[in-house]
Amino acid sequence: MNEDALRLIEAALAEDIGEGDVTSTYFVPEGRQVRGFIIAREDGVLAGVELAMEVFRQVDEATDVRPMLGDGARVTQGAHVLEVQGPARSVLTAERTALNFLQRLSGVATATARYVKAVDGTRTRILDTRKTTPGWRLLEKAAVVSGGGTNHRMGLYDRVMVKDNHLVAEHDLDSLQAAIRKVKAEKPGVEVELEADRLEQVEGFLSLEGVDHILLDNMTRAELLKAVELRGDRSFPKLEASGGVNLETVAAIAETGVDFISVGAITHSVKALDLGLDFVPLSE
CATH class of the missing domain: 3.90.1170.20 (Quinolinate phosphoribosyl transferase, N-terminal domain)
Structure with missing residues (x-):
């Protein structure tokens, strides 16, 4: 221990x-x-x-x-x-x-x-989030694995995750590409994830090099299907759906073909x- x-x-x-x-x-x-x-x-x-x-x-x-x-x-x-x-x-x-x-x-x-049972039969894996009890993160994330889920990043240190609030400061694609190249050079083991809440952003992010994941935030089922279509046959970047996820909606989200669905509820309100x-x- x-x-x-x-x-x-x-x-x-x-x-x-x-x-x-x-x-x-x-x-x-x-x-x-x-x-x-x-x-x-x-x-x-x-x-x-x-x-x-x-x-x-x-x-x-x-x-x-x-x-x-x-x-x-x-x-x-x-x-x-x-x-x-x-x-x-x-x-x-x-x-x-x-x-x-x-x-x-x-x-x-x-x-x-x-x-995990609700998405059985699809390719999608269930992810946790950082919405954990302070001080209990490693324990709760281990519990997620015991339940058949997959761990997302452990903290701010092990994956870049550029969300909407970060994009307020740097939002154009050239600036994002420069930042991605820098982090890949200086932190080669750190993956990069970009958050998109519009399909135009997904298209732009798909044009960048070094993007490992795209977070599809609060998108409709039709938008999720389109995002999967935009990626095409490529295996990367991985697509993660987030927002509006519960046991009634998670199967339909998984059926769109996204790789991951992140669920804050499995740690913050169990x-x-x-x-x-x-x-x-x-x-x-």
Whole structure:
């Protein structure tokens, strides 16, 4: 597990425990042992299993945690996700933080899987965006992959993405071409994406060298079809549709032949997957 994830766990535990878990300290006998399972209360796709396990370990190394399913696993109601056994006080102290990570990330994976299923049979892949929870980006983007999606850029540093607000400053094709050549020379591993909200822009961008992706922003289905037609038989630049995407519209967008559809909703407004910790007798 990387250092960023460990720091996030540490911060989450500090936020929740503070000076100590007063309920467990005063109402749970010292030395009491428990055994329990995190169980799915609804159907979905898992993500964040290792993170949840690490929470229990960080609270108390004496806690034994065993995964029963891993990230990317599809679960039905009643499925056992992981088993935990150890000091009752420690397990109860870790419970909510472990579930917070697991439920949120599984919600992202589950939402992503629904979009991926909706475009099944087309060439289109579902992308995430930068609309992530601050500090959780790597975790949420990993959850997108667990749900069958594809990661877009991780941040401002790993892909050029020239949007409408950037074009206010530099909007003519000659200036764009000069900037593209410069970034390709100085940052050879960085891809270039240009945002178009009109077909005339798509035509212009297709005339430029070094463009890896064109973002088709809030275009109608007819406009998307035309943009795919304008690109012709070329495999590049890749075409990404964005805007107005939901589970009711995503299949029709994919059928236009675009390469990618970016969906902010799979990270910024997902419902946490319902999971819970249930104790069982130690003898079971």
